[in-house]
Amino acid sequence: MIKELMIERLRKIEDLEQRQLLKDIVSGVFVNLIDYQEEMNKRLEERVFNEIEDVENRFDIYVTLSSKEDIDPIHQYLFPMRPVDLESKTIQINKLLQSLERNEQAVLYTLFLACDSVQIQQLLTEERLFNGTLVTTEGPIExxxxxxxxxxxxxxxxxLYPIFQVxxxxxxxxxxxxxxxxxxxxxxxxxxxxxxxxxxDIIVDLQEYxxxxxxxxVPLWNIERHEVKNIGFPVPAIDKVNYEHVLSIRKMGSEHGYLVEADEENVRYIKRTDNELTVVSPQDKSGVWKLLKIVNMEEExxxxxxxxxxxxxxxEHFMSKFARKHSANVKTKGEIIRMVNTFEAxxxxxxVDVEIVDSFLEASFTYCANPFITEMLGENSYKKIMLLKFKAKVEKDFIANDILSFLVSEVQRHFFEFKCVGVWQ
Incomplete structure (x- = not known):
């Protein structure tokens, strides 16, 4: 900014000899000084920014979808949510018959529908029957x-929710x-x-779907499962009651996030360093611990x-990190907008607007993405409605309502006194 201002002032000097002389002086002294000052300002900004440690970004969850045949079994970043999805499956008629006899669901297979959330909900509500054909060694069966x-x-x-709590x-x-x-x-x-x-073979006609x-x-995410043994033997913790189990994460990469997958009664708390996890537990014997490695993504x-x-x-904005560290629930429209805009999604x-209403009878485009939290806090039927009105910047695709539900659910986590509903403006 200062360099541009100086260049602009130089252009206004009509005497070309004086302009050249002053240009030489500015280029030789002041430009280098300005560059040095800007570099120092940048370093100071980074230092202030990094003063607030943000471990949250090590636990960001990335997801996508892939066909089974396109999955890379040695991919460094993306893994099946359920490893069993990669196994080949066969359907046995005797198991189908047993399920039917017990009035249980006789599942033939699983499919994915590239529909938006409104169409999905409509399909679930209708409870329709579709025609199909079982192709068997004894002929087709309708x-x-x-x-x-x-x-x-x-x-x-x-x-994942109780694992994060543990x-x-x-x-x-x-x-x-x-x-x-x-x-x-x-x-x-x-x-x-x-x-x-x-x-x-199984052939099913879903008509308009x-x-x-x-x-x-197969849905994928950046979570990889590991099993890790203790380093040495457990040692008594400072409370003289529990034991410290040290787990090395050096070989798996210290830049990633790690979660200990264990029951609450087996973990008192967990200490983290760059290369180790220390699990304080009542267990006094060495063993194998299950870890969830949340891989730090390199999108390129x-x-x-x-x-x-x-x-x-x-x-990663300074204000976002500062607000999370010094959490104060500021109940304003501006704070809600800031909260939403912190997410890449x-x-x-x-x-565009936030409105509090007594009731909302229209169809909502969103659903609760945290049912395990809201169920613990009771029903929403008696609460006022917080209408979050959104406008799409780009053309909406079949996952737009679902991403909107994610953003509304994040607002809901901070405003439990309302029932949050997302609508399109």
């Missing part, structure tokens, strides 16, 4: 199937729009089946993805 939401991936997300880390809503779009295909009606026959159907899809090295990579990562939306 069947009817139903679709119910597959909860396997949502349960994996739910499991590890003494703050919870941040998981932004996983794909996990809500998986369905189980359940056998509902079929003629008598021969247990000796084998199923070679057929173009949105995707088979053999991820490679080509067929579906968008989304996360719950916050943009908000770059496609704009929060």
């Amino acid at each position: 069947i009817q199937v139903s679709l119910t939401r597959n909860m396997d991936y949502l349960q994996e997300i739910n499991k 590890n003494g880390l703050p919870w941040k809503t998981i932004n996983h729009p794909f996990a809500y779009k998986f369905f189980n295909v359940n056998l509902e009606k079929c003629p008598p089946l021969n247990e000796e026959a084998e199923i070679t 057929e173009p949105k159907k995707r088979l053999n899809m 090295k991820i490679g080509k993805l067929h579906y968008e990579l989304v996360s719950n990562r916050r943009i 908000a770059n496609r939306f704009e929060l």
Whole structure:
């Protein structure tokens, strides 16, 4: 800024000899001085910025979706949410018959629907039956199937919440729009089946949802499972009651985030250094500890993805880090806008208004992404409604409502006295 001002002033000197003389003086002395001052200001800014330690960014969760055949089994950054998804599966007729006899869901397979949340909810509400065919070694068999939401991936997300609590880390809503779009295909009606026959193929017609159907899809995230042994023997903790178990993370990489996956009664607290985790536990014997490694993403090295990579990562601003360290619930519209805009996922939306109303009878575009938290605090039926009105900056795709739900759920975590609802403006 100062250099531009000096150049502009030099241009206004009409005497060319004086302009050249002054230009030589400025270029030789003042420009270097200005560059030095700007560099020192930049270093001071970085020093102030880094004074507030932000361990949260080591625990950012990234997610995407991939077809089973496109998954790289040695990928450094992205891993299946459920490793069992990579195993080949066969359907046995006798197990289907046993499930039908016990009035249990006879699941044929799981599919993904590339629909927005409103279409997903409509499909679940209708409880429709679809026609299909079991192709067996004894010929085709006409069947009817139903679709119910597959909860396997949502349960994996739910499991993370108590793990964060055990590890003494703050919870941040998981932004996983794909996990809500998986369905189980359940056998509902079929003629008598021969247990000796084998199923070679299953064909189901989802009618108007057929173009949105995707088979053999696997959700991925940047969480890798490990098992680590103690370094040496446990030593008595300072309280003379519990024991310290030291786990080395040097070889796995100290730049990543690590969570100890254990029951609450087995962990008192966890101490963290750059290369070690110290688990203070009542266990007095060495053993193997389960770790969740949250990989620090380098997006330029991820490679080509067929579906968008989304996360719950916050943009690193000084004010955001300062607000998290000195948490004070400032209940203003400006604070809510700041809270939403700290997330990278908000770059496609704009929060244009916040309104408190007694009731809201229209259909909401959002759902609660933290049901395990809201259930603990009771129902929302008696609370006033906080309407969060958003405007899309780009054309909305089939996961736009889900990302909106993530942002609204984050606001809900800080404003439990209201029921937060997101709508499009």
